[in-house]
Structure formats: C-alpha cells, structure tokens
Amino acid sequence: MPGEPTDPAADGTFTEAQTQDSRAAYAGKAGQALGFARAQIGRPCVQGASGPGSYDCSGLTLAAWRTAGVVLPRTAREQAGHGTEVPLTALEPGDLVFFHADAGHVGLYAGNGTIVHAPGPGATVREESVFFAGAQAIHSARRPA
Structure with a gap:
C-alpha cells in the first residue's frame, strides 16, 4: 500500500x-x-x-571461505563465476583475485596490495604482492559472500 515501508530487497534500495x-x-x-x-x-x-595438509590455489580459497560458512565451487574457473564482481580499484580483504586469461589461478586478497595463495606444485602457501605475476596477469576479482 502507498505510504507503507518497502522491503529494501524488493525495490533494490538500501538504507545507509x-x-x-x-x-x-x-x-x-x-x-x-x-x-x-x-x-x-x-x-x-x-x-x-x-587441505588440511596441503592445498592448491582454489582448494585454499574454498577451505578458507568454508570456515566462514560460505560454500565455493572447487576450481578457480568455477569460483570466478561465483559471487559479485568487484572492480580491482575496490578490493577488500577476503575478495578473490583471479589470474591469467583463463582465470585458472586464484588468491585471497589480504589488503595492502597482497594476496594469500598457493602458487603451484613445489611451492608453499604464501602471502605476496598481488602483482607477483605482473599486472597483466590479473584477470578479475569477486566478492564471494
């Protein structure tokens, strides 16, 4: 009815x-x-x-977000289609950052221009610059929750 409060999810608006x-x-x-x-x-x-003893890139992000009650798909490419797309200029800690043209690698944005990720077989999970593979390697970012 006119004058009644509306459900913010229904009309797309949200209060501050x-x-x-x-x-x-x-x-x-x-x-x-x-x-x-x-x-x-x-x-x-x-x-x-x-996990729990070892991880690949998407296994790490899947396990990390699972601890927060968020279910992600298994592979980086599947995770790249999950959640809300985020401009790289608006990254927040916890966002998933995808790399390479095929979005075949993923890391968890940690803030201050760094990610936590499992770089690849033979390496160890580490925190390093989001530009570890060069700026051109960054594909996209998603907010999973």
Whole structure:
C-alpha cells in the first residue's frame, strides 16, 4: 500500500544502516577466511589438494571461505563465476583475485596490495604482492559472500 515501508530487497534500495550492516557482515566473514588462509602459510602446494595438509590455489580459497560458512565451487574457473564482481580499484580483504586469461589461478586478497595463495606444485602457501605475476596477469576479482 502507498505510504507503507518497502522491503529494501524488493525495490533494490538500501538504507545507509543496512549497507553498513552488510559491509560489517562481509568484513567479519572475510576476516575469518583470511585468518584461516594465513594460518596455512608454509604448507605445501599440491595440485588437487584442499587441505588440511596441503592445498592448491582454489582448494585454499574454498577451505578458507568454508570456515566462514560460505560454500565455493572447487576450481578457480568455477569460483570466478561465483559471487559479485568487484572492480580491482575496490578490493577488500577476503575478495578473490583471479589470474591469467583463463582465470585458472586464484588468491585471497589480504589488503595492502597482497594476496594469500598457493602458487603451484613445489611451492608453499604464501602471502605476496598481488602483482607477483605482473599486472597483466590479473584477470578479475569477486566478492564471494
């Protein structure tokens, strides 16, 4: 009826308080995911592994976000189609950053221009510059929750 409050999800508008609540909820989940990922630093990278002793890139992001109650698809390419696309200029800790033309590699944005990722077989999980493979290697970013 006219004059009655509307459901923000129904008309697409949100109050400032609802936007802040949403950001706070994301930050909380992202903090859990990032804390988990950082705790894996130094573990071996093994293709197809999703923990707990070793990880591949998407296995690490899947396991990290699972600790925050968010279910992600298994592969980096599938994860690249999950969640909300984020401009690279608006990255927040916890966002997934994808690399290479095929989005075949993923890392968890940690803030300050760094990601936590499992670089590849024979390496270990590490935190390093988002530009580890050069700026041209960055494909896209997604916010999973």
